[in-house]
Amino acid sequence: MKRTLLTLSLTAILSSSFYSTPSIAALDAVQPQINYTEMTSQRQVVDQLLNDAYQVFKNPSRISHAGFTAKMPSNMEMITSNLLDAYKLEPYRVDLLFSAANAQIYNSNVDRAIELFTQILDVAPDDVDAHSYLVIWQNFKGNKSEVTKHLNALEQLNKGRVADLKKIMSTIDRIVDTPLSNTIKKPAKGNNAIITLGYALNPDGSMNDILIDRLNATLTMAKKNPNTYIVVTGGVPKNHKTEGKLMADWLVKNGIDKSRIIEDNYARSTVENALYSSYALARHDIDHATIISSASHVRRGQALFEVASWQTGPKGITFDTYAANDRPLEELKVPTGGELLGIYRDALRVYGMWSYRSYPLEQR
Structure with a gap:
């Protein structure tokens, strides 16, 4: 008896006489023609x-x-x-x-x-992220008319995104146009910090010469500017050791007071260097920070830290860079296409646009 009633109920629900149904013409969505097994x-x-x-x-x-x-x-x-x-x-x-x-x-x-x-x-056609990516990559390609087209579309969808994209592009332009420097400058007014970016450790967990070169520059700068904090960032482990920890130990061994050093032992990329370390800068109310990395890397580092600071503060923080000599600065006067691509790509990631968004392949 119960089965009969259930059958009658289902029949009534599926019947057009049971409820008002839109016309077939009104249903313009593509409906899958496939059974549950398939x-x-x-x-x-x-x-x-x-x-x-x-x-x-x-x-x-x-x-x-x-x-x-x-x-x-x-x-x-x-x-x-x-x-x-x-x-x-x-x-x-x-x-x-x-x-x-x-x-x-x-x-x-x-x-x-x-x-x-x-x-x-x-x-x-109204996807904000798709238009945003096209603004950035058409700009990278130099297709100004396409940039304008997608900015105009975004003006109707999300004016805040337009302002952010313009800020990203102008920030990168400014950084790229600033000559690389390996001169140690006097500290700026207010609270200062040195940020030393890590580099992949050797398989045995020892520091690569490139990383030691960055540390030598850090040591010289830290001794000339004794009131600065020092952020050492890098967290890809090799042989149970991380860049951040080894960098901190090296600086202490070479005479830097441990209380000045802030370790980040978690960042796995330059993107995460910026995202994680920006909170250390905010916590200590840093007014100006100098980023130390290889000459072929510092422009990307500065761009990412600047974008990260828009979210974390401190408000008004400024950055400059010290280019360690992995290559002659004159050779790197103009960034290569690959370097510029990396700057744009990672700036979007720090801004919050996920590169991979298809589980389990998900990464900012």
């Missing part, structure tokens, strides 16, 4: 593609030099391929396109990334 199988395929992409992303193989550490290009292509295969199965999942586009940015293929960000607008 959907489960499709879900498993998508999950496997994303998991495969994540495993490739975690591969420890890197290209590394003093100013830049990157995933292997072949790995980025595999990640992109997996994400786009998943998107074919789930055409509403534009997060997959965002992730694939940013994989191409990491692969230095900006043209391909622009194609994918534009494809997102075919699905969601």
Whole structure:
């Protein structure tokens, strides 16, 4: 009797006479023509593609030099391929396109990334992030008319985002136009800090010569400016040791009072250097900070710390840099395309735009 009543109830619910139903013409959304068994199988395929992409992303193989550490290009292509295969199965999942586009940015293929960000607008023409990425990367390519087009679209969607993007671009322009320097300057007025960025440790946990070069510059500056705080930041462990800890120990061994040193033993990238250490600057109400890194890296470091400080403060903090001599400064007078790409890419990450947004492949 209960089964009969349940059957009658379901029949009534599905019947057009039971409730008012919109016309078929009004339902313009694409409806999946697939049964639950097939959907489960499709879900498993998508999950496997994303998991495969994540495993490739975690591969420890890197290209590394003093100013830049990157995933292997072949790995980025595999990640992109997996994400786009998943998107074919789930055409509403534009997060997959965002992730694939940013994989191409990491692969230095900006043209391909622009194609994918534009494809997102075919699905969601008012997507603020897609327009934002296109502003930045069309600006990188020098396509001013395209920059204007997407800024105009954003003016109708999110005026605050327009102001932020213009600020990011003008900040990067200013930093890039400022000559590199390896001169130790007098401290600025107010509270000062030195920020020394880490560099990957050797496999045995010892410090690379590039990192020691940064520390020698830090030591000289710290002794000439004895009232400054010193932030040492780097947290990628090797042989159970981190850059931040080893840098702090080295400075103490060479005569710097431990009370001046602030350790960050967690940051795994320049992005995290800026995000984590900016709170130390805020806590100590720092007015001016000098960033020490390799000459090929300091411009990116300054850009990221400036963007991070917009959120954390202190209000009005200023930054400059000291370029350790990994290469002659004259050779680096004009940033390479790869350096500039890294600055723009990571500035967006610090600003809060996630590069990968497709679980389990998620990373700011």
